[in-house]
Amino acid sequence: MVNIAVMGYGTVGSGVVEVINTNGDIINQRAGNEINIKYVLDLRDFPGDPIQEKIVHDVDVIINDPEIRIVVEVMGGIEPAYTFVKRCLEAGKSVVTSNKALVAKHGAELLSIARDRELNFLFEASVGGGIPIIRALNSSLTADRIEEITGILNGTTNYMLSKMFYEGADYDEVLKEAQDNGYAERNPEADVEGYDACRKIAILSSLISGQQVDFEDIHTEGITKITKKDMLYAKKMGMTIKLLASSKRHGDHLHAIVAPVLLNKEHPLYSVDDVFNAVFVHGNMLGDAMFYGSGAGKLPTASAVVADVVDEAKHLRRNIMTMWKNEKLTLLPIEDTEKQFFLRISGNAEERLAEVEKVFGPVQKVTVDGLDNEFGVVTEVMTEGDYLARSSQIDGILHMIRIED
């Protein structure tokens, strides 16, 4: 029997209990051992819930119990999660977490502590919920140099953008609707400003580069400025707009960015709609691959957490996770990256196009019926720095959206 403790009995924590209760027979068979939840740590009590008899309020009960071999941290946030996880590892317990903020900030250190003690620190559920992208990078795509990893990593914003695209709804409407049906928080900042996706792409970037990528260094734009007018232009061009979190290799450098981008129909991420997440990977031998699934939600996330528990139960004294070094990776500055830009510009296309092309060189004009006092243009490929310099010479740029190649 392998005794485990679950820290946090919120949505994911109760999901972990449900997954183990529902699928215990096959989980135990695959783990080669009976997984037994001995403690659940929470500040609250749950009278009437069968879990109540396992509830403890003091983390030291878990840390000081030598029978506990695996600890599941699903509290979220940096503190006290970080202190608790570190103490658990130092006490000789393997840890599973779904906490992207914790992994993005302290992953290198916690992986290193686990490695030194032949324990494991696994975090599949921290990126892409039920999509097994981290294990794929760790043990499946090991023959490849990963040239690109680009994901739709936030279900809330993908739901909102899908609604805006298919139903022509505007941002405020879909935000309210997403809040009403529980897809978005009352304070939606972490989702709509891209902060959540940013932490996730920081984790993936650290994994593929083997070095610490600080989320603060990643250029991050959310979806708050996307309007239904933008979607009309996207449709006219046969494209859609998605919030992509992306990390691409340019020579020896990595460039990471979170931003809404225009995506054409041929891109595998084009048809990933609603709350689904997906991760596109390009390897230098493998070519293109994509992983798709539920990026959040109680049971998909808990399923990923429990799969990590199974892996740790199979490897109680053997470290299996690729580390990344604490050494910080310097990202390629956004100014040096190249792409095409879509611009909405106020005024009349016939009157202003010559002026725009004088600054940007040849552009492709896009107009939408019903949007009369503005027009769109698509530039040729240029660096972001070049774009910034040139765009300052044009008045009346209403919005810029990058185009994914």
Added chain:
Amino acid sequence: MVNIAVMGYGTVGSGVVEVINTNGDIINQRAGNEINIKYVLDLRDFPGDPIQEKIVHDVDVIINDPEIRIVVEVMGGIEPAYTFVKRCLEAGKSVVTSNKALVAKHGAELLSIARDRELNFLFEASVGGGIPIIRALNSSLTADRIEEITGILNGTTNYMLSKMFYEGADYDEVLKEAQDNGYAERNPEADVEGYDACRKIAILSSLISGQQVDFEDIHTEGITKITKKDMLYAKKMGMTIKLLASSKRHGDHLHAIVAPVLLNKEHPLYSVDDVFNAVFVHGNMLGDAMFYGSGAGKLPTASAVVADVVDEAKHLRRNIMTMWKNEKLTLLPIEDTEKQFFLRISGNAEERLAEVEKVFGPVQKVTVDGLDNEFGVVTEVMTEGDYLARSSQIDGILHMIRIED
């Protein structure tokens, strides 16, 4: 240093050499050891190719060399691959194969020999080329009861069906084109009759059930009867036609089938086109997930083979692969499975619909402009046995295609 031997210097074998030569530095780092190709077994010589110095013609050189820890079998076919692989395992060497025929027929026995000797027998590349579906089932989706696994597992037929759908080409045209550009063999039977997909779904069915699923037991239909008229009806219904290989749980039973089916736009496999493969999985906790990538091709397949080599190099004395028992699984008979059926019927819809509905109950009529002396109907859900009994009472059924729910 870990010495390996590659048996077969054909497309995949030369790809394996290329992947190791190109990405050797990162592969060795991930394996925690230098991977060195010591021998390549082939009947032929390759004068002028740097590989020539490693070529051996006698498998005993490999089997009798205690320095060889891992053997890669990429010859294809059952014999002599089976005898060679078995002898390698019995001589204490782990084996990686891309050979679906071998795994479908002898997987249970070879896994069991590997298990008994604390070796590994891995075969990621045998299903879905570069898509890491086998490792996902083995180590990522371990908290779930897998209720369904459905894949587009053959790139040749997917390329052909995509051409027929988008370009309105007919079967013979696209087959010739696929043969001309190397996507289809001169003898295309294994692909177009579904035999290749059948072996792959047999392997996946064995993995998710833990028992031997014989490919001979799987109802298999190819795409040879699909016409451009069928595609016109599919388009009219907002659907497409894909060759799906599928294994679904019905209570305690599994039903496996390979057949062309009508698929609606909302299905994640709908937009998987050209030579790409994809595998859709439904877990009872995870919900829906999909894995997408190059299902064949020299380098994607070789990438999967080498990733298995890396895993075996990391686990030289530790068995890591889930087995399935040699005990044969009895599949649910196709007659007992339920679905909707699409029929093309000769004659005039107005005249014949009453007769058809008398036999099948209420149906949904589908007509296509330009197809005058025939019409289509979609039945309600019924068992395949029921369908067979009823359809025998109707004259002039031109074609039946199952509908994927």
